[in-house]
Amino acid sequence: MPKACNLKRIVINKMANSILEVNNITRSYKSGNRELTVLQDISFSVEEGSIVSIVGPSGSGKTTLLGLCAGLDRSTSGSVILNGIQLDHLGEDERARIRNRYLGFIFQNFQLMPTLTALENVMVPLELRNEKNIRDRAMTLLEKVGLSERIHHYPVQLSGGEQQRVSIARAFSTHPKILFADEPTGNLDDETSDRIVQLLFDLNKEAGTTLIIVTHNPELAESTHRIIKLKGGHIISDEPTRNAVLSA
């Protein structure tokens, strides 16, 4: 992160190498007259370089939590501090810049831009940063995920697994400090899933990228460093796995 290092940061309550800090966040929706609390009083923090999985039954609030951590949404109360920056009071455009600078995303349904080719999809975050050699870097990344043959295809011309690999290449392109993945393998077969998980873990090893993965797959969860279990909008457990000890 050559550029980011030069930036001054307003550091609020920064704990020793924690990249993400979630303090007492609550998120509720108003539907009609009723108020529906989806997340209640959630707190945790994530160390830089670790791999965390969030699990829980459907509707327990995993996606909501991820959205809040990544600054895609605002919490009803509580605060989110990402890389030392408190997101809660920032405007949408300011948060957009933070996303572009520090964050990467992988979605369950890939979320590639349908009007762009695979290559262009990977290029966009770099272009947004006005970087150099964008094309070459994007090509290298696509090669890395094994899609060098497919760079000029549009998303509709790619299979689900291929689309997901493009979205991983895109997420990697900016060397994010932290990468959010919402069920990255939910739509894929076991073999493809394994390859994708391997790609993610390699990134973590090589660049020290922090991974936060929402998953229904217990095997995948077990292979991360730490599992946060959600149920009914509460954290019911937050424990390290065997791998955490190994990596530490």
Added chain:
Amino acid sequence: MDHLSSPEHKQINFSWLLTMAWRDSRRNRGRLLLFISSIIIGIAALVAIFSLENNVRKDIDNQAKSLAGADLIMDNNRAPDEAVGKLIDSLGEERSAQCSFASMVYFKKSGGTRLVEVLALEGDYPYYGSLETIPAAAGRDFRGRQEALVDKTLMLQYNAQPGDTIQVGELDFRIAGTLTQAPGRTGVSTTIAAPVYIPFRYLEQTGLLQKGSRFRYTYYFKYGSDVQMNKQLEAVKDTLERSGWDYETAEFRKQQTSRQFDDLSKFLTLVGFIALLLGCIGIASSINIYVREKIHGIAVLRCLGASGLQTFLIYLIQIVVIGLVGAIAGAALGTLAQQLLPVVLKDLLPVHITTAVSWSAVFKGLGLGVIVSLLFGLLPLLSVRNISPLYTLRISLEPHPSWKDPAQILLFGIILLFVCLFARLQMESWMQAAVFTTGILVAFIILAMAALLLRWAVKKFFPSALSYVWRQGFANLYRPNNQTILLIVTIGLGTLFIGTLYFVQGTLMNRVSLSGSGNQSNMVLFDIQTSQKQAVAELAQKFQLPLQQQVPIVTMRIEEIKGRTAEEARKDSTLRTPRRAYEGEIRVTYRDTLTDSEKLTAGKMDGSGHQQGQPVYISLEKGWAEYIRVGVGDSILFNVQGTLMSTVVGSLRDVDWQRVQTNFRVVFPTGVLENAPQFYVLVTRVPSGEVSAAFQQSVVQKFPNISIIDLGLILRVLDEVLEKIGFVIRFMAGFSIATGLIVLIASVFVSKYQRMQESILLRTLGASRRQIFLIITLEYFFLGALAAATGILLSLAGSWALAHFSFDAPFQPSWPPVVILFFAITFLTVIIGLFNSRGVVNTPPLEILRKEV
């Protein structure tokens, strides 16, 4: 937070925005094409009119002299007296005289008779341009012989050929040729008064030069230079004015023609603008859909860190470029369409119209295209700024149109201002422009309300007892992503406009034919001399025609109003008496009672006639009295063909001018004018065309000086004139109708994408083609029917208002075309809906799933 204002994030990389705009448009160009086509026709209409305007202005400049045919023209309805005669002889290098009047002519071969404008011409007029005739030489040669030039419409009507004989007054003329064009004349003006030229020297022998007829004496002068003309004119101006002679220079006539043309082009521009506005709805709706389809991509971009402004700009660039492309295509089409306009307008303009490419018109069109694209494209585009990246996680959420967005409100204001400004340029006052803008706005709101009401009603009273297909068809009207409001507003506005045009035309036609129906008079004979009065009445009775009215007429001029002469009135501007009040001859009758088309509004009219020793109490028509600014008790001094006669206004009357009767502005009491030179008017009713022709023929044979107005003919002439004007209006309306159709196709086409996914799903779940067809048919039927009905109602209201306030005519729409319009629009909507959805029905579902929807 300064880490956010680092330079590389602050600056917006414009070339990247361009690239993104290009990439983004790549996959959906088809949809942008609809956007383009929405404005093409509106821009084409305007560019065609702007070009016409420039070209005609140039043409008028170039043909200024041949418009007038001479450098200087002067005229009066009295023959020149000795002083003026000398003066005329001293003017110009060359001069021509012309005496014109209305008279019956008789076509010997066919036996037809008709009232025409006879022009007795002496000299070489026109000095610029020519009397265009077939054969060409006739325009020059007829002057030396006992020959006439007869207008082409007359030649056609009476199936006459050059060489035939035409009787004018008591004299026969050989028809030398067919007159196709005379200086300053338009097709419409010759339809109203068909010209017949004869040599001046035979005028005397026609026996038509009798007192009582209305003659117009015109003199044409040719000068070597304008300087010389202006010098001479300056010297004689006062004498001319004092003796009642009007004069105009070629330059003045040119300006007048330009002014008339201005009115025409402003009207046409407004009609073209409406076509463009209709197209603007197309722009707004296609951009709206376009943006909706892009929400997903926009959300991803936002997720990746693009700012609201950046995403907004990516689409703004697309809109500007597409708007420009549409405008260029429109300008090209307009330049082509312009080639047609001379054919359309040739009867309304006195110049030969050229059709050069007008670059200023093209650029105006381009500018206008980009501006309206921006204004109307921005409307749906503004919401792009508010699309949350959260959509990447939950796609189902619909973007709420944020009415509270101040930018949106500001944009609405700008659009209204723009429409109002443009209208103001084509209209006389801000008031009219405001009424125009408000009218459109109100129509828009009412249509949107109707759509909301439909949505609400269908939801509230949902017919759950119906079969699945019906329920689905109904439900499509209010479910998420419905096109109800958009389609109803577009189709409704289109219908409104077409309907209004139709009704207004109908009202104008009606107004004319109303006065011709029933047991009303339909023939007027005038210029009957006192000595002929008895004989004419007997002739009419021989034909068993009723003598519905036989009225004496005395012509006179106004000398003084309230003791002031024309000159004094002109100098004293506080009087505000219009100059026109003193000009021209007034035809006056005398009687002591009101007719049944008159009502007394002020003063009194006692039935006893003029009392010796009392002032002469006259009765004025109310509107005219207001115009010349007199009331009961004011004095007016008349000049009754040489004799001065002072009068006092005794009463005011309301006159129903719609009735075919001899109506008068001024009515004298009996006992005053009996011995003045006068002629009679006879009003009657002929039962049929044959009787009319036979009667006219024997009148013209026995009394060549008598003119006959055949109402049937007038109606036909008016019909013809309205037909010519109607053609222009229909031609222009054609642009709007075409735009309406395209916008309709665009909206329906675009809404297909909203339904596509769903129809495919239905197909996958096993719905039959017939079922899907039915669902689509029902949905579009409801939309089309409601839009057409609302549009028609609005156009009825609008036309009523126009008829009532602008034309002052009764509004009686004929219903069968209304019904036809309703079904036509509804049918068209359904057809277009089905046609656009045929893909869904005919392709196997899998294939469509593979395609990008």
